[in-house]
Amino acid sequence: MACTGIVNLKTVHYSCYLWQQGAALVLTVLHYPLRLLLTLALMVLCACGDSQDRGVIQGEALPQPALIKRQAQQLTAMTSQHVVGLSEHPESRILFGDLHVHTTFSPDAFIMSAPIMGGGGLRSPADACDYARYCSALDFWSINDHAEGITPRLWEETRKSIRECNDRASDPDNPDLVAFLGWEWSQVSENRAQHYGHKNVIFRETADNRVPSRPIASPREQLGRAPMGKTAQLLLALADFENREFYYGIQRYYDEIAAAPLCPPDINTRDLPAECLELAADPRTLFTKLDQWGFDSIVIPHGTSWGMNTPPLTSLDKQLNRQQHDPARQILFEIFSGHGNSEQYRDWRAIEQRVDGSLACPAPSDNYLPCCWRAGEIIQERCVGAGFDKNTCETRAANARQNFVDAGISGHLTIPGQQVTDWLNCGNCTDCFLAPMDHRPAASGQYALTRTKIDAKGDPLNFRFGFIGSTDNHRAMPGSGFKQVQRRMITETFGTSSERIGRLQRRDTLEPVPYSIPLDQNGVGLLNLRNMERQNSFWLSGGLAAVHSAARNRDAIWQGMKEREVYGTTGDRILLWFDLLLDDTRVPMGGAATASASPRFRVSAVGDFKQLPGCPLFAKNALGTERLQRLCGGECYNPSDQRQRIQRIEVIRIKPQIESDEPVANLIQDPWMILPCPDDPLGCTVEFEDKEFPDSQRNTVYYVRAIQEKAEMINAGNLRCEYSEQGECITANPCYGDYRTNKEDDCLYPAEQRAWSSPIFVSYQPSTEQRDEVAEP
Numbered sequence: 001m002a003c004t005g006i007v008n009l010k011t012v013h014y015s016c017y018l019w020q021q022g023a024a025l026v027l028t029v030l031h032y033p034l035r036l037l038l039t040l041a042l043m044v045l046c047a048c049g050d051s052q053d054r055g056v057i058q059g060e061a062l063p064q065p066a067l068i069k070r071q072a073q074q075l076t077a078m079t080s081q082h083v084v085g086l087s088e089h090p091e092s093r094i095l096f097g098d099l100h101v102h103t104t105f106s107p108d109a110f111i112m113s114a115p116i117m118g119g120g121g122l123r124s125p126a127d128a129c130d131y132a133r134y135c136s137a138l139d140f141w142s143i144n145d146h147a148e149g150i151t152p153r154l155w156e157e158t159r160k161s162i163r164e165c166n167d168r169a170s171d172p173d174n175p176d177l178v179a180f181l182g183w184e185w186s187q188v189s190e191n192r193a194q195h196y197g198h199k200n201v202i203f204r205e206t207a208d209n210r211v212p213s214r215p216i217a218s219p220r221e222q223l224g225r226a227p228m229g230k231t232a233q234l235l236l237a238l239a240d241f242e243n244r245e246f247y248y249g250i251q252r253y254y255d256e257i258a259a260a261p262l263c264p265p266d267i268n269t270r271d272l273p274a275e276c277l278e279l280a281a282d283p284r285t286l287f288t289k290l291d292q293w294g295f296d297s298i299v300i301p302h303g304t305s306w307g308m309n310t311p312p313l314t315s316l317d318k319q320l321n322r323q324q325h326d327p328a329r330q331i332l333f334e335i336f337s338g339h340g341n342s343e344q345y346r347d348w349r350a351i352e353q354r355v356d357g358s359l360a361c362p363a364p365s366d367n368y369l370p371c372c373w374r375a376g377e378i379i380q381e382r383c384v385g386a387g388f389d390k391n392t393c394e395t396r397a398a399n400a401r402q403n404f405v406d407a408g409i410s411g412h413l414t415i416p417g418q419q420v421t422d423w424l425n426c427g428n429c430t431d432c433f434l435a436p437m438d439h440r441p442a443a444s445g446q447y448a449l450t451r452t453k454i455d456a457k458g459d460p461l462n463f464r465f466g467f468i469g470s471t472d473n474h475r476a477m478p479g480s481g482f483k484q485v486q487r488r489m490i491t492e493t494f495g496t497s498s499e500r501i502g503r504l505q506r507r508d509t510l511e512p513v514p515y516s517i518p519l520d521q522n523g524v525g526l527l528n529l530r531n532m533e534r535q536n537s538f539w540l541s542g543g544l545a546a547v548h549s550a551a552r553n554r555d556a557i558w559q560g561m562k563e564r565e566v567y568g569t570t571g572d573r574i575l576l577w578f579d580l581l582l583d584d585t586r587v588p589m590g591g592a593a594t595a596s597a598s599p600r601f602r603v604s605a606v607g608d609f610k611q612l613p614g615c616p617l618f619a620k621n622a623l624g625t626e627r628l629q630r631l632c633g634g635e636c637y638n639p640s641d642q643r644q645r646i647q648r649i650e651v652i653r654i655k656p657q658i659e660s661d662e663p664v665a666n667l668i669q670d671p672w673m674i675l676p677c678p679d680d681p682l683g684c685t686v687e688f689e690d691k692e693f694p695d696s697q698r699n700t701v702y703y704v705r706a707i708q709e710k711a712e713m714i715n716a717g718n719l720r721c722e723y724s725e726q727g728e729c730i731t732a733n734p735c736y737g738d739y740r741t742n743k744e745d746d747c748l749y750p751a752e753q754r755a756w757s758s759p760i761f762v763s764y765q766p767s768t769e770q771r772d773e774v775a776e777p
Contacts, residue, residue, distance in 0.1 A: 055126030057164055058623060092548045092565075095557060096573050097140035098478035099180070099545050100200055100302060100337060100470035101128055105158065106184075107149035109474035110253055116240040118488055118495050118737060120630075123476035125158055127631060129165035133177045134619040135632035136479030140547075140557050142180035144200045147215035150183060151260045152275045155214055163206050166554075178554050181206045185286055187218035190408045192311040196283055196319060197304050197443070200334070204296040204558050212293050213274045214263075219281055226254040240497075268292050283319060287326040298561060299326065302334035302472065304445075305342040307427060307438020308530050311408050312350035313359075315442035320453040320461060332561065333465035335445045335568050335756055337472040338480075338492055338542035340436030343756065345446040346429055347665045350438060351405050361401035367431045369729075371438065372404040374426035375415055375516065382514035393514075400516035407519035409438075410529045414519055417512030420534045420736070425721050425729040434570075434716060434751065437531075437538040449701050449759060450664045452657035462656050466561075466590045466758035467703065469543025469568030481541035481571025482637040483611050487714045487746040488737075489633050491539040494532060495738025536737035537719050537747075544569045546576070546755070548588065564590025570713070570753040572608035572644065575683070576706050578757040579603075589703070590758035596767035598691045601651075603675075605706035605755065606683035607644030614638060645709045646684040647752065649675040653690070654701040654759075671705075693764070703759040710750045717749030 104110045104122045113119035125143055132141040143162060150158065162181045169175030182202035189195040203211050226233075230251055237247035263276035269292045272278060280286040290297055303309065304316065319325050335343050350370055352362040361372035376397035383393035404411035412418050429435040441447060448463040455461060473480050473490070480490040487493055546567045547560040560566060565588050567576050580587035581600045587593045615636035620628060628634060653672035657664070677684030684706075693700060721729035735747035 055124035055161070057126045057129050057161075057168060058627060092550055092560075093552075094575055095139035095547050095549050095552065095560075096479070096544050096569075097138050097142075097178075097547065097557075098132070098136075098470050098473070098542075099142045099182075099202060099300060099332075099468060100144050100184075100334060100472045101132075101141055101476065101478045102145050102184075102472070102474040103128055103143070103476040105145040105150060105154050106474060107146060107254070107257065109145075109476075110149075111250070112474055112492065112494050114236075114246055114250075115243040116236055116247075116497055118493060118497065120475060120489060121246075125161035125165070125476070128476035128478055129161065129168075129177075129179060130623065130627075131476060131480075131631055132179070132478040133165075133168070134623055134628075135477070135615075135636050136482055137619075137637040138177060138479045139552065140178040140180065141478040142182045142200070142202050144182050144184045144202075146186045147183040147217035148186055148220055149257050150215045150217075151256055151277070152214060153256075159206065159208060159211065166206065172553070174552050175554075178552070178557055179206075180204075180554075181211055183215040185216060185218055185280065186220075187282070188220070188309050190311055192314040193318065194282075195311055195314050196324070197310065197314075198302055199283070199286070199330075200300040200302060201286075201290070202298045202300065204554070210295055212269070212295065214272075214276065214278050216269075216278050216280050216286055216289050219279045226250050282324060283326075283330075284323045287329065290326075290329065296558075297329060298332060299330045300332045300334055300468070301330065302337060302470070303339050303342065303436070304333075304443040304448075305440040306339045306436040307350070307440055308339075308409065308436075308532075308535050310438075310440045310443060312405075312438075312440070313353065313442070314440050316448050316463070317442075317451065317453075320448075320451055320463060322455065322461065325461075325463070327464065331464070331466060331564055332468050332566065333445055333448065333463075334470050334472075335467045336434075336469040336543040336570055338540050339472055340439075340538055340540060341432065341434045342436065342443070343445045343467075344429065344432045344435065344441070344670065345444045345450070345664060345668055346432070346439075346441040348441070350427065350440070359405050361405050368429065369424070369426045371411060371423060371426040372401045374423055375404040375411060376401040378415055378418070378422050379514060379516050382512060386514045388514065396515050403516045403518050410519055410531075412531045412534070413529070414516050416510035416515075416517060420537070420719075420734045421732050423534065424732050425719050428718065433754070434540060434713075434718075437535050446652070446654065446668050446670065447664060449654050450656055450667050452660060452662075454660055464564075464592070464759075464761060466564030466566045467568045467756045468545035468566050469570065469756070470545055471542025471571075473542055479542075479544060479571075479637075481543065482573075483635055484541060484712055484714050484748060485635055485746060486633045487539075487541075487735075488743065490541050491714060493536055493539055493737040495536060495736060495740075498739055533736070533738075534719075534734070537715060537735045539715055539737075541571055541714050543571050544573065546573075548577075564758050566590060567755055567757045569755040572708060572753045572755075574608050574644075574646075574706055574708060574753070574755040575604075575606040576704075576755045576757055577602075577604040578704050578760065580702075580760050580762065581687075587760060589760060592761040592763070594763045594765040596694060596765055598689050598693050599700075599702075599762050600687065600689045601702065601704075601760070602685065602687045603649050603651075603704050603706070603757075604683060604685040605646045605649065605677075607646050607681070607708050608753075609639030610642045610644060612638040612640050643681045643683075644711070644753075645679060645681055646677045647707045647709050648677055649684065649686050650705040650707060651675065651688060652703050652705070655696070655698050656701060658698065693762070697764050697766075699761070699763045701759045701761055704757045706755045706757075708753045710752050712748035713751040713753065715747050715749070716751035717747065720747070720749070 102109045104113050132138045162179045165179040185199045187196045233247045233250050237244035260277040263272045263278040269289045348368045379400040380393050380397040403414040427438040429439040453461040548565040549556045549560040578589040579602050619636050650671040651673040653669045655667040675686040720733040722731045724730050
């Protein structure tokens with residue numbers, strides 16, 4: 001019997017799981033002969049599915065004419081007058097990629113793919129490969145499924161799929177696409193002292209004997225536990241009967257994760273059995289295990305300031321030491337993704353710590369309304385409306401604020417019957433560019449560059465990150481931000497298709513009473529502990545990583561990343577060069593130098609190509625109409641010959657601390673300079689000099705932002721507030737992920753797409769004359 005008629009779900013035996021679960025309900029009521037026939041049919045179905053575990057990578061490599069054309073487009077409409085790359089960078093080119101991509105091998109992505117939750121069905125590593133090659137036309141990408149959900153079998157399937165993706169390149173020395181192998185170490189704790197956050201681990205090579213035998217996960221209470229019980233799964237199957245097989249199979253998926261035995265602790269990773277789930281509780285343990293493997297790898301922190309996962313008052317300080325930071329591996333920092341912008345520092349905090357160590361709710365400040373404070377306002381408004389006296393209402397408001405503080409990231413659950421609109425724009429960094437929901441500024445990129453740790457020997461330690469962007473896409477869509485369309489398909493938009501199912505999923509049956517309640521986590525699923533409804537107004541299409549590379553191949557791309565000659569974008573393919581001009585040498589972005597005189601810099605930037613609708617012919621020919629629609633939604637990276645204009649260059653100057661207790665806010669100048677650009681599609685080249693550097697006699701960090709002309713972006717308006725004359729948000733119009741927002745509404749809002757260079761680190765060194773003057777008696 002041929003298997004050509006089997007529906008290819010392209011995911012490790014999921015088809016078998018789903019059908020078996022659905023059949024289990026039927027088998028219990030059928031007579032023996034019918035049960036036997038159905039069982040045999042399922043055995044045949046699953047046998048056919050064995051050869052399709054990873055999915056089928058379709059089409060051929062990007063045709064060489066198309067590849068050559070794409071390379072040439074980077075130089076189209078440029079002149080040596082505008083672009084440093086033509087004159088001083090002849091050996092390098094700019095390549096674009098995505099170093100943060102999930103498939104439905106990840107537990108959260110698996111649930112998000114549920115049709116009734118707005119998902120588009122199961123997506124495999126093969127789908128991600130085809131999307132990167134044909135839909136987004138990337139130069140490179142990395143798979144980063146959550147290690148907490150990757151069983152030994154799934155890891156084997158992932159490795160094979162990544163190798164198959166690379167094998168499709170027609171010219172290995174000049175491939176159209178390079179796929180890197182990796183995973184995400186997804187550490188989360190409600191205790192800020194134990195919260196280190198998520199990190200992507202990426203490897204240079206892909207051969208089985210050159211990569212770890214298993215991914216390294218973070219311990220989690222939810223490991224292998226479905227976010228909904230079997231009863232809820234059955235109810236969802238009945239509500240969405242057409243897709244019932246998906247819901248029947250949820251438990252089997254999580255059972256496979258739970259069935260993987262945990263590796264014994266305190267054993268060298270190379271001596272562990274292959275068929276176990278390995279855990280690392282903190283970065284130090286992760287780095288130790290990577291050292292034991294000895295393979296070339298890069299570790300990239302991401303989503304560091306994203307408040308939906310990150311407890312209030314979390315900072316990067318506990319990682320700035322020689323145990324929890326590996327300066328040889330942890331060299332890149334994902335500054336922008338579909339979760340938002342983790343760049344900017346602010347002095348306010350979501351909660352405050354009293355002298356005795358207890359936690360309290362701070363009062364509002366300029367451009368910031370703490371959500372704990374808003375919780376008190378909500379209860380006070382309800383209390384007054386219910387006719388209670390002023391003292392009673394003030395007391396209830398104070399209790400509401402404290403209950404919110406005590407609940408950590410789940411404060412919204414302390415307000416019975418709360419709605420997204422109740423919270424207005426609390427927790428938002430209103431003067432930041434596309435900051436994530438509930439931004440945690442002490443976990444931002446600027447904070448990281450500013451902090452200095454003085455060790456016991458008196459030696460300073462600093463983070464020296466290069467900046468990248470990526471998508472953090474959970475739908476197997478690397479580089480999904482090339483067009484601001486199809487919000488429900490390309491972002492993490494997540495929600496039910498009807499009010500009835502929404503209430504079942506939220507279990508939100510409480511009335512809006514005029515008092516707060518302490519958080520009770522009993523019976524509250526992981527999705528509800530996080531404010532997913534509100535988060536839907538903050539999902540973006542995601543960013544890109546750009547690498548200055550000497551060639552298109554794996555080794556050249558890796559070398560560019562290792563040298564930090566990288567930058568991040570909001571998704572548009574902005575070309576950016578940033579160099580320190582030092583004597584007769586050029587120090588590119590990501591580099592370091594010493595100087596005594598005023599350092600001089602040059603910046604060149606060119607806007608992205610304006611996009612044409614639809615897909616280019618090679619993508620249509622490779623994928624066919626049906627798969628092109630399913631995979632790409634009928635939209636691909638499809639550049640015209642016209643470019644967006646660069647409006648200005650912003651320069652950020654940071655003075656890293658000399659002492660560990662030096663106030664951070666005083667050391668960040670953002671922006672330090674704003675350099676206007678001509679209205680010219682050929683781009684912008686500017687130079688600047690720091691004449692204050694010699695007198696300051698301090699080490700200094702510089703990076704730039706290239707700001708493109710305004711265009712509409714998905715969710716750039718976040719909660720879409722209506723403001724009072726005093727500039728306060730008085731009503732919110734959220735961009736829901738469920739039935740409450742029109743399916744055609746992409747929640748577009750004007751914003752200035754941009755690129756962030758990696759920093760250049762300049763250390764002050766006195767000149768010979770200065771040293772001689774100091775030496776004189």
